[in-house]
Amino acid sequence: MTCQEISQRPLAITSSIPVKPTAAVIFGATGDLTHRKIVPAFYHLAKNGLLPEDFAIIGFARRPKTDAEFREDLRVALEQFSHTKPIDYSVWDKMSKHIYYHQGDLPDLDSYRSLAERLKALPEADAIQGNYLFYLATAPNYFGDVAGNLAEVGLARAERDGQVRRLIVEKPFGEDLQSAQSLNNTLQKAFPEKNIYRIDHYLGKETVQNLMYFRFANTIFEPLWNRNYIDHVQITVSEKVGVMGRGGYYDSAGASRDMLQNHMLQLFTLIAMEPPASLDAESIRDEKVKVLRSIPTPKLDELTKNSVRAQYGGGFIDGKAIPAYRQEDRVAQNSLTETFVALRLEIDNWRWQGVPFYLRTGKALSKQYTEISITFNRPPSVLFASSADERLHRNNLRIRIQPNEGITLNFNAKKPAKAEAQGVGMNFRYKQDFTDYLPEAYERLIVDALTGESTLFTRSDEVEQAWRLVDTLHAAWASQQSTNLPLYSAGSMGPFESDLLLQREGRRWASVPTDI
Ligand code: BG6
Secondary structure (H helix, E strand, C coil): CCHHHHHHCCCCCCCCCCCCCCEEEEECCCCHHHHHHHHHHHHHHHHCCCCCCCCEEEEEECCCCCHHHHHHHHHHHHHHHCCCCCCCHHHHHHHHCCEEEEECCCCCHHHHHHHHHHHHHCCCHHHHCCCEEEEECCCHHHHHHHHHHHHHCCCCCCCCCCCCEEEEECCCCCCCHHHHHHHHHHHHHHCCHHHEEEECHHHHCHHHHHHHHHHHCCCCCHHHCCCCCEEEEEEEEECCCCCCCCHHHHHHHHHHHHHHHHHHHHHHHHHHCCCCCCCCHHHHHHHHHHHHHCCCCCCHHHHHHCEEEEEEEEEEECCEEECCHHHCCCCCCCCCCCCEEEEEECCCCCCCCCCCEEEEEECCECCCEEEEEEEECCCCCCCCCHHHHHHCCCCEEEEEEECCCEEEEEEEEECCCCCCEEEEEEEEEHHHHCCCCCCCHHHHHHHHHHHCCCCCEECHHHHHHHHHHHHHHHHHHHHHCCCCCCEEEECECCCHHHHHHHHCCCCCCCCCCCCC
16 A cells, blocks of 8 residues: 555544444433533434434433434534534434433433333333433533442343443543542442543544554654653643633632543543553553652652643733633632643653653633744754854644644754754654545544543543642642732733743743644
8 A cells, every 4th residue: 555545545433443332321412512522423423324223312402302403403503513514414404303301300210211212112122222421521520420320220241241331521530639539439430441431532642642652653752752862741731712602610629620620631642651561451550550650759849840820811812801810700700710820740650750841821812823843952062153153943843733733843944055953854744745534532532431442531640640740739829828819911921921831941931832
C-alpha cells in the first residue's frame, strides 16, 4: 500500500469487536449532555454502521414525556449539534424508532423496577438478551443513587457469562480525594470495577490517542524523549468561552477541578508515561498512574510558588464585551474561584528528573486551542558565530490537540544567501493528510464502552491519584489565606503571574497560534 493510499483510508471509527444488540439507558435524558453529545454520537455510530439493528436507547428522566416527544426533542438537538451536516434522515428515522422514554425519579426505587419491566418488554428485547449499558449523564449527586438502585433491582450484575452490564460515568468524579474514594466505593458495590467506564472525553479525541502512536510507533522521537534532550514541556488548554450558564457548578469547581484534575493530567501522563508492556487497558493505565505517583509531594510553600490561580475580569473577546466572571449568573459576587490555573510540575523518575512541565488552562482567554509544546535543549554552540548562535532557536515540537489538529516540528535552517539561521517548521495537518471523517470523542468512547474496551477510560486509582495532587494544591492555596486573587482581562492569555512562572526560569510560554 502506498503512503497516498494509507493516508486516504477513511478515518471512520472502527471496532474490532462488533457491538452486541444492547439497550443503552441514559439517566439525565432531558439534559444538555444527552442532547449535545450523547445522542449525536449514537447517531454517528449508526451512520457508520457500528450499531446493530436491534439497538435500543431508553431515556430516563423526571419530566413526563411520550416516546414521540422525546424523539422529536432529540431530532431538533441533532440538527443543532451534529458535527456533520446535513443530517442523514434515512439513518435517523430508522434509529429513532428504537428510542424510548421512561419517566422516573432518580432516587426512587420503584422507577427502576418499572425500568426493568420496560427493558424486558421492549420490541427488541429478544435480540438484546439483557445486554444493558447504563449512562450516568445526571448531576453527580445522583450517581450513587442510580448505581445503588440498579443493583437493588438486579440490573447491575450480569445474569450469565457474556451478558453486558456496564456503567458509564461522566465527570465530575468527586470534588476531592475523599469524595472520589467514597464514590468509587459506592459504584464498586453495584458494578465490578471492570464494568465501570469513567469518561474523560479528552481521551476520546483522535489527537490525544495519537500521542501514543506518535511516541511509540516512530523510531525518531522516543530516543529524545527524556531529560537528556528535553528542556521543558508545556501543556496549554486555552478556552475563549466563559462558564456558559454553568456558573452554579463552576463556582464550586474552578479550573483546577474542572480541567486540571482530569483533562490536563491525562495529557500530562500520556506525554510522560513509559512505554507500556502491551497495548491492553491495564498496562497503559498502570503506566499513567506511575507518572502521577512519581510527582514528588510538594511542600505547600513550594506549590504556592509554583502555581498561579486567577479569575477573569471584564474585557473583550473578538471585539465583544465580556462581563467579569463575578457578574456571571449563579456566581458569587465575591467569588474567589479560579478561572485560570498555571502549574509547574516535576516528575521524579529516571526519565524526567529536573525537566519542568508547565500546565495552564483558563476560561475567557484570547484563543480557543489545546496544545502541547516540547522544547529541546540547545545544541552545543561551537560551530556558529556568536551573533548567529543567539538567533538559534531551540528545536521545538508543537502538538496541536485542537483545532486545526496537527504537529509542527520547528528547527533551524540556513537563511538563503546569508550566514544566518532561521527557525522553520515541518507541518503535519490532519485535514491535509486524512481527507475523511474525524470522529468526535464521544463516538469513540461510547463504542469502546459498548464493546468492553476500557483503555480510554480512567481507572479508580488514576482518578484518586490525580485528586491527591489537586487536593495538595488546594491546601497550598488555602494556606495563603488570601482574600483576593489576581484578575486577568477577558481576552488576554491570563495574568502576568503566569508569565512570571516561566520567566523566572528564563523561559516563556509558546506563542499563541496564529492559524486559528
Ligand atoms: C469540560 C469542562 O469537561 O471540558 C468544560 O467541564 C470545558 O468547562 C470542556 O469547556 C472543554 O472541552 P473541549 O473538548 O471543548 O476542549
